[in-house]
Amino acid sequence: MSNILVKLRLRAPKESPVGTYRVAIMSLPEECDWQEYLPPEIQYIFKHFPQYKERIRQILAQGKAIGVRTVLRTPENILKAVHTISVHSQKNYIITWLPKLLRDKHYPVVTDDDRARAKGHNEDLDQAIETIVRDRLRFKRLVLIDEENIGINSEEQRLMTELSELIYPLQVDYAVFRVIADNAHERTEVAQSIIKALLVVGPIAHVLEKFAAGVGKIFAASADDILGESAELMALRGSGFSWRELAKRSRILIPVFAVATYGAYSVHHLLESGHLIQGGIVFGFSAVALSLTTAVQSLFMYRKNLVQLIADKKLLPPESSWATTKLALLQDFTNPARLGLFIGAAGAPVMGILGSVLGLMDNGWVLAAIGSTESIVAGLTVLFAGTINERRFQRKLQAFKPPQH
Secondary structure, eight states, X not given: OOOEEEEEOOOOOTTOSSOEEEEEEEOSGGGGGOGGGSOHHHHHHHHHOGGGHHHHHHHHHTTEEEEEEEEEEOOHHHHHHHHHHHHHTSTTOOTTTHHHHHHHOOOOOOOHHHHHHHXXXXXXXXXXXXXXXXXXXXXEEEEEEXXXXXXXXXXXXXXXXXXXXXXXXXXXXXXXXXHHHHHHHTTOHHHHHHHHHHHHHHHHHHHHHHHOHHHHHHHHHHHHHHHHHHHHHHHHHHTTOOHHHHHTTHHHHHHHHHHHHHHHHHHHHXXXXXXXXXXXXXXXXXXXXXXHHHHHHHHHHHHHHHHHHHHTTSSOOOSSHHHHHHHHHHHHTTSHHHHHHHHHHHHHHHHHHHHHHTTOTTOHHHHHHXXXXXXXXXXXXXXXXXXXHHHHHHHHHHTOOOOOO
């Protein structure tokens, strides 16, 4: 089997327009009959355009090889361009304009005020858009390799041009998937640090619980909530929200934290008095109070920005108020850390009830686990988001059908 998979981990500068890529190569005529082992793009051509199978077989028999080069990580210059447009023109949104730009070259609406704002940060919006448009088809390409060094003739060049046109829908779909996924990945690094911090929360809470029952519960709940809130803040900051916008929330977060701390302290008395379910619920909510508050606030921030985009005529208004809210949620949860923190926060009260009913609330490790439910879920979401998204896209690729004209 000569189907070769080559992975190049380039040690290029951070601003490299190349990025990290993989090349899957078929070089023997017999491989045309090994359908299940071929690159998905070649499978797509053989399935929907079978007339090209013999032509490809002939070109392989002449000492040539066909490779599918796939970018594994979006180049930094494109990610920077996406960030520039999102922050200085599109109110921190990506999903409202990027797919249209990549698929249809439908340019986002940019005003003179947007250009002036970007220029004040030494950035050029028009150049950022052109960078994305120019490189949008570089994410997946078919290449002809002259293994025998006998030269590539004009007929072979025309064939490769035709094949590239056939996989054009796959190229743009992969570009959309890759850029959005990698843009989200850049905003999840803090969540991974939280998982490491949780290794400290457990033993400290356990020691404190031995000496002062109430204090241990307070630490387990509040320490994790502060870590979770830090991840939330950094995720929103990475999405383009300014520190000034985020600082406005402190007026709400401070009293919420005070109430959550009191709630964590009261858990011990609830458990001692036999109110197990109530104690578990209070501890669970105390552990995620800041994060839940932040989740609601971030939704309103995204929704407010969406309404402003509509008012600025940069976006057509959704069909209903719920559609507007749904779009804000979709943008917010393109970040896997944000999605994981939200799911974990919703599950923390349930974990608190289980811990209370099982009589485990005096164990520091259990306290840390319950109080850290949101961060653990967020960490797992971050760790496996790339793999899950890649598999989902591959399934979509296998089911992809050429557009009807």
